[in-house]
Amino acid sequence: MELVRTATDAGVTTVTLDSPANRNALSTPLMRELLDALGAAVTNTSVRAVVISHTGPVFCSGADLKETAEARETGRIPAELLGDVLAAIWEFPKPVLARVAGPARAGGLGLIAAADLALCTREATFAFSEVRLGVIPAVISATVLPRLAPRAAAELYLTGNVFDGVRAAEIGLVTAAVEAGELDAAVTAYTEALVRGGPLALAGTKQLLRRRPAETIRADLAELAERSAGYFRSAEGREGVTAFREKRPASWVPVTPE
Template sequence: MTDTPAPLVRTAHHRGITTLTLDSPANRNALSADLVRELAEALAHCGKDDATRAVLLTHSGTTFCAGADLRRPPEPGAVVGLLRQIVELPRPVVARVTGHVRAGGLGLLGACDITAAGPDATFAFTEVRIGVAPAVISLTLRPRTDPRALARHYLTGERFGPDEAARIGLLTATGPDVDAVLAPVLDGLRRAAPRALTETKRLLTTKVLENFDLDAGELTRLSSRLFDSDDAREGMTAFLEGREPGWVL
C-alpha cells in the first residue's frame, strides 16, 4: 500500500479568513512544480468559496519561500500563471511572513494585496548570484515597488530587512508582532461587503494585470533562456555544492 504524500499547502478557515500555509520545510518552501500546483488548486477553491472573505498566505518553518526549487523547478509559465491567479483572485490575499524570503518568493509577495512581516524576516533577490535574472517575478514587483531601490536589490542580490522592504513597497507593514500588525487588517476585511471587496481589488490591480498582458510572454521566454544557460548551470551547481560560482572575483 502506497502512502499518500503529505500536502505541501495546508488549509484552515476561521471567521471568513482562509489560511493557506506553505508547508514544505524540507526545501524551505521552495517553489517546486508540486507546490505551485497545490497552491494554485487551493487558491482556485478559495476564489469559488462564498465563505472565504479573504486569503491569508503564510508558511511553516523559518522560510516563507526560498524561490524556485532548483532540483524540481516548475515551468516559468506555471509561475506566471500562479502570480496572475493571486492578482486576479476575487478575494484579497494577505501575506504573513515571519521568516526568510528569497527570489521567487518575493514575486509571491508582489502578487499579494497586503503584506506584513515580523522582525526576523529577511529578503534578497538572489537570482544574479546563480546566473539568472528576476524575470517573471518582475510582473508583480515592478508596478508596486520603488524602481531605484529595486535596481539596487536586483543587481546586487544583497540581503535586507523588513524596514527596507516596507520602505520600498514590498511590504505594507512590519512590526515586532506580525499578528498584532495584521489584526486590524483582518478585522477590516471581515467588516467589508464581499462584492465591494472584489470590485475594489479589481480597481487596485488593473495596472498590474496590464503589465502581465504586455510583458508575460517576453519575460517567460527570458527566464527559460537564462535557466538553460551555462551561467545558470554553474550557478545552480555551485549553490547545491555549497561553493562560490566560478565568476566570483
C-alpha cells in the same frame, strides 16, 4: 504528503506553505497545490479573505533548484508555472494578505508582491538572488516592479543584496514590518477589517486599484462616477448604507462566536 494546508475561520482562509524541509521552495507539486487551494477559496462564498502563510523558519526560498536542474532538459521548468501562481494571486477577487515570518528569496518575493497586503517581521530578510545564479528575476517582475520604488528595484535586482523587513516596507515590497511577537496580532487586525467590507465592493476596489485611467480627466471622472453609482444602486450598496444608518453590522460581516 500535503505541501499546502488550508484552514478557514471567521471568513478567512489561511493557505499555509508546508514544505519546510526544502524551505518552502516553489516546486511544481507545491505550486499546483497552491493553485488548487486558491481555486477552492474563490468558489467558497464563506471565504472573504485569504492569508498566505508558512511553516518553518523560511517563508519561501524561491524556485526549487533541484527540480529545475532535473527538468531543464526533460520537462517544464518550475519558473514557468510560477506565472500561473502569481496571476492567480494578483487576479484573486478577494483580498490576499501575505504573512512573512522568515526569509524570502527570488520567487518568494513574487508571491509577496502579488498579494494585496503583506506583513513581515522586522528581522525577516529578502533578496533578489537571481543574478548571483546567472539568471534574471523575469517572471516575478510582473508583480514586483509595480510595488517597488524604481531606484530600489535597480539596486536590489542588480546586486542581489540581502535587505531586512524595515527596508522592505520602505520600498513598498510589504505593507508593514512589525516585531516578531506582534505579527499574528497585526495579521488578525487586518483580516478583521477586511471581512467588514462588502464582497462585491472589495472585488471592485481591487479592480479600481489596478485600472488604467482614461485619456482625459473628464472621461476618467465620467467612467468612475458610473462605477460609483452602480455600487450605490446595488443590493450590497443599499444594505451597507442601511446598516450604517441603523448602526448595525452589515449582513455580510461574519458573526464572531462569543
